[in-house]
Amino acid sequence: MELHSNIPSGPIADKWDKHRFDMKLVNPANKRKYDVIIVGTGLAGASAAATMSELGYNVKVFTYHDSPRRAHSIAAQGGINAAKNYQGDGDSVFRLFYDTVKGGDFRSREANVYRLAQLSVNIIDQAVAQGVPFAREYGGLLANRSFGGAQVSRTFYARGQTGQQLLLGAYQALERQIHDGSVEISTRHEMMDVIVVDGVARGIVTRDMVSGTIQSFTADAVVLATGGYSNVFFLSTNAKYCNVTATWRAARRGAGFANPCYTQIHPTCIPPSGDYQSKLTLMSESLRNDGRIWVPKHKDDARGARDIPEDERDYYLERFYPSFGNLSPRDIASRRAKEMVDSGHGVGEMKNGVYLDFNDAIGRLGQDAVSERYGNLFAMYEKITGENPYETPMRIYPAPHYTMGGLWVDYDLMTNVPGLFAIGEANFSDHGANRLGASALMQGLADGYFVVPLTIGNYLARITKNPIPTDHAAVKDTEAEVKSRLDKLMSVNGSRTVDSFHIELGRLMWNACGMERSKEGLEDALRRIPQLREEFWRDVRVPGSASNLNQSLEKAGRVADFMEFAEVMCHDALTRDESCGAHYRVEHVTEDGEARRDDENFAHASVWEFNGVGEAPSLHKEDLVFDNVQLSTRSYK
Amino acid sequence: MRLTLHVWRQQGPNDQGRLERYEANDVSEHMSFLEMLDVINERLTEDGEEPIAFEHDCREGICGSCGMMINGVPHGPKTMTTACQLHMRSFKDGDEIWIEPWRATAFPVIKDLVVDRSGFDRIIQSGGYVSVRTGSAPDGNAIPIPKEDADAAFDAATCIGCGACVAACPNASAMLFTSAKVAHLGLVPQGQTERWDRVRGMVETHDDEGFGNCTNHGACQEACPKGISLDYIAQLNRDLIKATLKAKPVGAGKDA
Numbered sequence: 001m002e003l004h005s006n007i008p009s010g011p012i013a014d015k016w017d018k019h020r021f022d023m024k025l026v027n028p029a030n031k032r033k034y035d036v037i038i039v040g041t042g043l044a045g046a047s048a049a050a051t052m053s054e055l056g057y058n059v060k061v062f063t064y065h066d067s068p069r070r071a072h073s074i075a076a077q078g079g080i081n082a083a084k085n086y087q088g089d090g091d092s093v094f095r096l097f098y099d100t101v102k103g104g105d106f107r108s109r110e111a112n113v114y115r116l117a118q119l120s121v122n123i124i125d126q127a128v129a130q131g132v133p134f135a136r137e138y139g140g141l142l143a144n145r146s147f148g149g150a151q152v153s154r155t156f157y158a159r160g161q162t163g164q165q166l167l168l169g170a171y172q173a174l175e176r177q178i179h180d181g182s183v184e185i186s187t188r189h190e191m192m193d194v195i196v197v198d199g200v201a202r203g204i205v206t207r208d209m210v211s212g213t214i215q216s217f218t219a220d221a222v223v224l225a226t227g228g229y230s231n232v233f234f235l236s237t238n239a240k241y242c243n244v245t246a247t248w249r250a251a252r253r254g255a256g257f258a259n260p261c262y263t264q265i266h267p268t269c270i271p272p273s274g275d276y277q278s279k280l281t282l283m284s285e286s287l288r289n290d291g292r293i294w295v296p297k298h299k300d301d302a303r304g305a306r307d308i309p310e311d312e313r314d315y316y317l318e319r320f321y322p323s324f325g326n327l328s329p330r331d332i333a334s335r336r337a338k339e340m341v342d343s344g345h346g347v348g349e350m351k352n353g354v355y356l357d358f359n360d361a362i363g364r365l366g367q368d369a370v371s372e373r374y375g376n377l378f379a380m381y382e383k384i385t386g387e388n389p390y391e392t393p394m395r396i397y398p399a400p401h402y403t404m405g406g407l408w409v410d411y412d413l414m415t416n417v418p419g420l421f422a423i424g425e426a427n428f429s430d431h432g433a434n435r436l437g438a439s440a441l442m443q444g445l446a447d448g449y450f451v452v453p454l455t456i457g458n459y460l461a462r463i464t465k466n467p468i469p470t471d472h473a474a475v476k477d478t479e480a481e482v483k484s485r486l487d488k489l490m491s492v493n494g495s496r497t498v499d500s501f502h503i504e505l506g507r508l509m510w511n512a513c514g515m516e517r518s519k520e521g522l523e524d525a526l527r528r529i530p531q532l533r534e535e536f537w538r539d540v541r542v543p544g545s546a547s548n549l550n551q552s553l554e555k556a557g558r559v560a561d562f563m564e565f566a567e568v569m570c571h572d573a574l575t576r577d578e579s580c581g582a583h584y585r586v587e588h589v590t591e592d593g594e595a596r597r598d599d600e601n602f603a604h605a606s607v608w609e610f611n612g613v614g615e616a617p618s619l620h621k622e623d624l625v626f627d628n629v630q631l632s633t634r635s636y637k
Numbered sequence: 638m639r640l641t642l643h644v645w646r647q648q649g650p651n652d653q654g655r656l657e658r659y660e661a662n663d664v665s666e667h668m669s670f671l672e673m674l675d676v677i678n679e680r681l682t683e684d685g686e687e688p689i690a691f692e693h694d695c696r697e698g699i700c701g702s703c704g705m706m707i708n709g710v711p712h713g714p715k716t717m718t719t720a721c722q723l724h725m726r727s728f729k730d731g732d733e734i735w736i737e738p739w740r741a742t743a744f745p746v747i748k749d750l751v752v753d754r755s756g757f758d759r760i761i762q763s764g765g766y767v768s769v770r771t772g773s774a775p776d777g778n779a780i781p782i783p784k785e786d787a788d789a790a791f792d793a794a795t796c797i798g799c800g801a802c803v804a805a806c807p808n809a810s811a812m813l814f815t816s817a818k819v820a821h822l823g824l825v826p827q828g829q830t831e832r833w834d835r836v837r838g839m840v841e842t843h844d845d846e847g848f849g850n851c852t853n854h855g856a857c858q859e860a861c862p863k864g865i866s867l868d869y870i871a872q873l874n875r876d877l878i879k880a881t882l883k884a885k886p887v888g889a890g891k892d893a
Contacts, residue, residue: 543682
């Protein structure tokens with residue numbers, strides 16, 4: 001596997017400009033001769049599809065939902081960062097770049113992050129022009145708020161539904177292009193594999209989820225905008241359908257998978273309430289501005305929260321981190337909560353949470369003021385738990401939320417497989433080992449609106465047009481493999497449900513490769529995952545038929561891929577023998593219990609090459625060079 | 638608690654469909670409605686039967702995938718709540734629950750509780766956007782928008798496209814859905830250029846898709862999990878009248 005990052009030379013501020021000039025262009029009249037496939041219609045996929053078709057390319061877009069508007073981008077709450085400096089508080093492209101590289105604990109690629117910061121300003125302009133109803137001040141100008149990891153106010157938002165409004169903007173742009181006939185959309189179609197001909201990506205195989213028909217689509221380039229893999233843990237804040245299949249299938253066809261062990265855990269989610277728990281719900285992190293986090297000092301304290309006197313409560317974040325207290329960074333707050341629950345101080349019926357208490361804030365500000373700030377969140381909490389957070393403290397616990405790892409891509413967002421691009425959460429490029437709040441929407445839209453529509457031209461202009469007929473041997477072989485895998489899933493006819501396997505894999509991964517990782521735990525997981533996978537293929541039960549709507553079969557295919565992917569994740573976590581960002585190895589901590597990086601040996605992206613199921617993957621490295629920021633250690637004491 | 642469920646089962650569009658009875662034991666009040674169905678589905682699978690097909694994804698009330706009639710009410714008994722956010726504490730031991738798909742000609746059943754809502758996308762395709770090519774936007778603060786207008790536009794834009802309004806309406810009208818988009822874009826300056834073509838185009842497609850007319854029952858507003866107001870339909874009607882009067886003869890220019 002050869003990795004060429006293709007980062008343009010020159011000063012960082014000029015790289016993108018220079019690259020845009022150096023890139024080969026496809027002339028406007030020729031663009032319609034090129035077919036581009038886009039898989040996924042979230043922020044990245046929908047914006048890329050709309051923009052590429054505006055440019056004149058023939059775009060075919062695929063989603064497993066009934067409508068592009070359902071993609072999980074829709075659930076993003078907080079906001080989107082942009083270096084507009086509308087507040088005049090000293091923000092700049094360089095500051096956003098710097099904050100992002102630092103927030104990622106110095107494990108991202110400088111050139112990509114700088115471009116992201118540059119493009120952030122265009123995203124806001126584009127969204128406003130589409131009619132996205134961002135929050136505004138009374139004077140009619142755009143409002144901003146501050147977010148974790150930044151000392152300036154640069155986050156644009158639309159109440160707690162920023163992702164929804166931005167996705168609808170991109171969705172509407174896409175629907176307009178569909179109406180014009182320049183985008184062809186296939187809804188309820190799941191991508192099952194990538195077609196690679198002579199080492200080049202030339203199409204995809206899909207399953208029509210209503211009829212079960214397996215079909216191939218060929219093109220000159222394929223763009224994967226298929227999101228992240230938090231659902232490897234089964235319980236996460238991701239939507240239920242989110243999965244690793246598209247990116248993992250690409251990895252099996254030769255694309256390198258970078259930094260799979262970088263998974264972000266969000267500290268403030270509602271804890272599970274029983275074995276039937278199907279997913280976890282995030283409560284905005286802004287709650288930590290006014291809530292105080294505590295657990296009972298006595299283990300297994302059965303009293304209600306209000307019956308526990310002040311001196312029998314442990315406000316542990318305030319105790320450990322006197323200066324940052326309840327506002328300690330995500331990873332630290334998460335780990336400390338786990339520590340409390342693991343040591344028997346957990347609260348709630350299942351003793352699986354910690355309290356987030358607003359009593360002091362209500363006393364200080366009054367209930368009305370608290371309600372003004374957090375009313376919608378309190379209502380959502382009450383809807384889910386049946387408890388009133390004005391009266392009893394909220395119960396919270398960390399949950400997997402976002403995955404920084406993804407397909408390795410070069411500066412043009414192309415994987416090491418020519419013609420195969422990855423954008424949005426599906427790639428690895430911008431967030432390093434930890435993503436800052438309000439940066440996911442920014443990256444998805446930068447990739448989709450402004451990067452890949454241009455860089456794909458740089459690829460297409462260099463290739464010789466060579467249409468692949470759908471009866472080409474490589475196409476037929478890939479289709480046959482897809483069919484045989486589905487047949488195999490249908491024919492096991494064992495005794496266990498797909499979900500029961502997914503839950504078991506999720507628990508295993510959460511314990512071994514979740515918030516804390518150890519050599520011992522990871523080695524154990526690497527022994528157990530193949531056993532579980534073997535049991536899956538021996539004992540899974542998929543009812544119904546493959547030739548109509550079959551949600552069990554859909555899940556089975558995705559879980560089967562998670563079973564293979566989980567192993568690479570553990571290999572990555574084991575090999576990365578340091579702590580950085582969200583990757584916390586218990587062997588590498590400072591005296592204060594914080595992550596200890598090892599820049600000498602690990603300032604690289606780890607890129608994994610698939611060698612076959614059950615075979616150890618091969619590790620390749622892309623060295624990360626920091627010319628513009630000084631590597632430093634975080635401290636929040 | 639113990640519940641008796643009557644669930645609509647239908648193999649495909651050509652199957653007649655029928656209600657099947659299932660006993661749900663050990664239902665916890667903390668479960669969401671969909672988790673209760675998950676548990677039933679696990680059991681059906683173990684018993685060698687096909688699980689109940691239903692749509693869902695985010696389970697946070699924002700993606701708009703889920704939706705079913707629960708005792709004849711879209712998304713069930715709790716107001717401003719999608720089926721995924723409905724919890725079993727809204728029911729009591731011994732309850733019987735009837736679960737059916739959205740019923741509307743324009744939403745044909747695909748399987749069990751899953752219906753085809755692609756008509757909504759086609760309504761959006763007919764004008765539910767601002768035509769602004771990527772890269773051609775002016776600075777975000779170039780056009781100030783009064784906060785009131787921006788907030789009102791947001792209230793309309795919060796529609797999740799679930800289809801509860803159609804399911805609730807005795808005419809199976811999608812006017813609440815259509816008007817929410819017409820109002821969202823009509824309330825911001827960026828949406829003005831295409832305002833009149835938009836409302837004409839979207840209403841025409843709405844009718845062509847087989848959705849019924851609005852006769853101001855207001856059931857849609859009651860059923861809407863996002864609280865979209867009936868006022869937007871009034872706004873749409875005003876816009877539609879203006880748009881009809883403004884309609885130019887074919888081939889006429891700006892001054893016609």
